[in-house]
Every structure is written in structure tokens, then in C-alpha cells.
Amino acid sequence: MHLGALFITHHVLTSGSVRETARRFQLSPSTVSAAIRNAESELAMKLTERASGELVTLIAGGGVLEGLQPITVAIGELGKLAGHDAGAGTVEAWASRIPVKIVAIERFLEVADQGSINRAARRLHLGQPQLSLQLANLERFLGRRLFERQAQGSVLTEEGRHAYQIFMAISQAWNDLKSAADERYRRTARSxxxxxxxxxxxxxxxxxxxxxxxxxxxxxxxxxxxxxxxxxxxxxxxxxxxxxxxxxxxxxxxxxxxxxxxxxxxxxxxxxxxxxxxxxxxxxxxxxxxxxxxxxxxxxxxxxxxxxxxxxxxxxxxxxxxxxxxxxxxxxxxxxxxxxxxxxxxxxxxxxxxxxxxxxxxxxxxxxxxxxxxxxxxxxxxxxxxxxxxxxxxxxxxxxxxxxxxxxxxxxx
Incomplete structure (x- = not known):
């Protein structure tokens, strides 16, 4: 799941309109609809439906909207870290296109906690070159150096520590949403x-x-x-x-x-x-x-x-x-x-x-x-x-x- 798709989903649930969201973020309606479908798939629940030609947010969508709120706040902080001025009106368009996946955030947090790419790669059952490439792509996207590579391992830079707080908030909020979805799935499967x-x-x-x-x-x-x-x-x-x-x-x-x-x-x-x-x-x-x-x-x-x-x-x-x-x-x-x-x-x-x-x-x-x-x-x-x-x-x-x-x-x- 991409952060951009979560940001789009939050706005659709807030505005109640796919087309208004598409106009605001300068996206195609199909892109916005795909983001909603991805979120529904990940969370194993229907968030919206069409009734009489209008988009209706279901009761479950209200709970998801509340759960997405800390993620959108954290995305705003991430925009500031990446150098986007919220007052310039460009941060929303940027946020709706963030290609960073939740899984990449989890891997960044693992490297930071382990203090070593090698140790994190072993725990994640990944190759060290693959994990290093993902971190490099994350640094390139943000335009900030997040780790200092040292002989003893990898240490967070000042920007990296700021990113760690942002990514931790996103991870915790997403895990809360997912755990509720997983429990619903288990109840449904057992019922x-x-x-x-x-x-x-x-x-x-x-x-x-x-x-x-x-x-x-x-x-x-x-x-x-x-x-x-x-x-x-x-x-x-x-x-x-x-x-x-x-x-x-x-x-x-x-x-x-x-x-x-x-x-x-x-x-x-x-x-x-x-x-x-x-x-x-x-x-x-x-x-x-x-x-x-x-x-x-x-x-x-x-x-x-x-x-x-x-x-x-x-x-x-x-x-x-x-x-x-x-x-x-x-x-x-x-x-x-x-x-x-x-x-x-x-x-x-x-x-x-x-x-x-x-x-x-x-x-x-x-x-x-x-x-x-x-x-x-x-x-x-x-x-x-x-x-x-x-x-x-x-x-x-x-x-x-x-x-x-x-x-x-x-x-x-």
C-alpha cells in the first residue's frame, strides 16, 4: 500500500467525492478510484458505495477515516521534511503521489532499530543489496540523507531521526487499522x-x-x-x-x-x-x-x-x-x-x-x-x-x- 493512496483515500472519505478529489490533486478519476479499491482490499472492508449516482461513505468508512487521520498528519510532516511548503499549495498534490510503500517504511524502521543493514536484512529475510537499494531510494525521494554508514553499522542522521518519528507514527496507525481488519477476517472465516x-x-x-x-x-x-x-x-x-x-x-x-x-x-x-x-x-x-x-x-x-x-x-x-x-x-x-x-x-x-x-x-x-x-x-x-x-x-x-x-x-x- 502506497502512502499516496492512503492520502487519497482519506480525502475521498472526507469529501465524499471521487471527482472533487481528482480535481483537487490533478489526478484522473480512475486513479482515485483505484486508490479506494486498494484500501478496501487491504482493510478487507467496503468503505464506499454508489447510491443514486452519488458516492456514499459507509459506516465502516467513518472508522477508517478516523484511523487514517494520524497518517495524513504524518504525511504533512513528511512533506515539510522533503522541503515542500504547506502554504504554497503544492504539498497535497505531492502527497497524493507519494510512491513510498508501507513495507519500505517498516524496513527503514527495522534498520534504524537494529543499527545495521546486515542485521536488519537477516531479520527481514532479505538480501543486503536489496535492502540497501530500498533505503537509497527512500533517501533519494526525500532528498535527505537518513543514515550515516559507519564501521559499526548505520546511524540515523538528524533528518533520519525526524523521519523515524514520522514513519513510526504512520506504522503504528496503519498497524492499528490492519489489526482490526485481520480480526474481522478471522471472525468472518470462523463464523x-x-x-x-x-x-x-x-x-x-x-x-x-x-x-x-x-x-x-x-x-x-x-x-x-x-x-x-x-x-x-x-x-x-x-x-x-x-x-x-x-x-x-x-x-x-x-x-x-x-x-x-x-x-x-x-x-x-x-x-x-x-x-x-x-x-x-x-x-x-x-x-x-x-x-x-x-x-x-x-x-x-x-x-x-x-x-x-x-x-x-x-x-x-x-x-x-x-x-x-x-x-x-x-x-x-x-x-x-x-x-x-x-x-x-x-x-x-x-x-x-x-x-x-x-x-x-x-x-x-x-x-x-x-x-x-x-x-x-x-x-x-x-x-x-x-x-x-x-x-x-x-x-x-x-x-x-x-x-x-x-x-x-x-x-x-
């Missing part, structure tokens, strides 16, 4: 990312299953921290394919042929309807109410749409149907409070039996949930624990639901 379909609520089998997984996973003191995210089934498939998650709990394995997957549990599809509804069959409910379902691209949504189209092709409330409500809590609210009907697997409907009516279909329509995972051993381990947790959650559904419903009735009373 096991689990995605699930959006649960109906905290009482749902999905939420309880994941809660049990996290509790038992942490109790075993696994080296892999767990990261949880809920999203639509469509997004889960894309996230698994792109590597953004390692494990996915979803209601269909469509499009996951290249991933290992196992059946998590089987259930029957049921209709959920408002508590005050009076229709006694699924067909009557579908005919008398507007329907809200997830996207047809999901297993649940596809089955629900097929059923509703086949059983009531001439429904009068079809214009009010919602066919892509990919949030189960929203679907439950629409059913409980706004007169809609929807479809769920029985295992998902039972925990909300105090909020909605559960009506069986005229004909049994089986459905199943699956867990898909990638090649990581931790992902396979989590899969086993999820399956065990789901089995535990569904082995006592009647007792659990009775407790939930009775509790709700006591609260209402």
Missing part, C-alpha cells in the same frame, strides 16, 4: 452463517429450533461463532449459492441440486383463517376471503396458489389477493386482524392457534421442510443439530400448543 425462512414469530418452531441450536452450539464451546439471518426462500437459495451463508432452512430444495440437503420434518398444509370466520371448509374459506401467500417461487406459496386456483376459480375477492407476502409475521397479522386467509404447514400454524383458526384441507396435501448446507464440516455439524432440535420441537406439539393457548386465554381473561 458459521445460518439462514432460515422467516419464522412466524418467536414462538414458531423455526425460531425455537434456532434458539436451541445456538444455545447447545455455544455450550459445546465451538470455535465457529454462529451468525443467524432470516430471509425469503428465494433469497436463501441465492445466498447459499453465492457463499453468503453456509446452512439454509427452507420449505423447498428447488434449485439446490448441487448442495447437500436433508429433510428436516414433514407436515400437512392447513388453512389459517380469522378467529371470527364461520366457514367450515377450506374451499368455503378460500371463496369467502382474500388470500395472502408467499411468493409462488417458494414451496408453500406454490402449493397454496395451486390449491386456491383449483378450488375456487371464480372467487369474487380475487382482486384483493396478495401473492408475494414473503414475511410470515405479516401474513399472520393479515389473517388475524384484516380478514385474509392463508396457508401454512401444520407445524408452523400450531404455535399461533390462539391467533387464528386452523382448518384442515379437504384432501391431505403433504409438504416438507429441508436443511441444505455447503461443504464445511461445521455446516454439516450444524445440520445434524438442527435436525435434532426440530425433532425435539415437534415431538411434543400438542403439549406445547396447549400451554401456549391456555396462557393466552389466561392473559385475555
Amino acid at each position: 458459521l452463517r445460518i439462514g432460515s425462512i422467516i419464522p412466524t414469530g418467536s414462538e414458531s418452531w423455526v425460531a425455537r429450533c434456532l434458539g436451541l441450536l445456538v444455545s447447545e452450539w455455544n455450550a459445546h464451546r465451538s470455535n465457529n461463532a454462529i451468525s443467524l439471518v432470516s430471509m425469503t426462500a428465494d433469497d436463501l437459495r441465492e445466498a447459499l449459492k453465492s457463499g453468503r451463508i453456509d446452512v439454509a432452512i427452507l420449505d423447498s430444495v428447488f434449485g439446490l441440486e448441487n448442495f447437500r440437503h436433508r429433510e428436516l420434518l414433514q407436515t400437512d398444509m392447513v388453512v389459517i383463517a380469522p378467529l371470527e370466520s364461520t366457514q367450515t371448509s377450506a374451499a368455503e374459506l378460500v371463496a369467502a376471503h382474500a388470500i395472502c401467500t408467499p411468493s409462488p417461487r417458494t414451496g408453500l406459496g406454490h402449493a397454496a396458489m395451486v390449491f386456491s386456483d383449483e378450488r375456487a376459480p371464480d372467487r369474487r375477492l380475487r382482486s384483493r389477493d396478495i401473492t408475494a407476502a414473503d414475511s410470515l409475521p405479516v401474513i399472520v397479522d393479515l389473517v388475524a386482524n384484516h380478514g385474509y386467509v392463508s396457508f401454512l404447514g401444520r407445524v408452523s400454524a400450531m404455535p399461533i392457534a390462539d391467533k387464528v383458526r386452523i382448518v384442515d384441507l379437504d384432501e391431505r396435501l403433504p409438504m416438507s421442510y429441508h436443511v441444505a448446507f455447503n461443504h464445511r464440516k461445521a455446516a454439516a455439524d450444524a445440520c445434524e443439530m438442527i435436525i435434532a432440535a426440530a425433532a425435539r420441537m415437534t415431538s411434543e406439539p400438542a403439549a406445547y400448543i396447549t400451554k401456549q393457548v391456555d396462557g393466552a386465554r389466561e392473559t385475555a381473561a
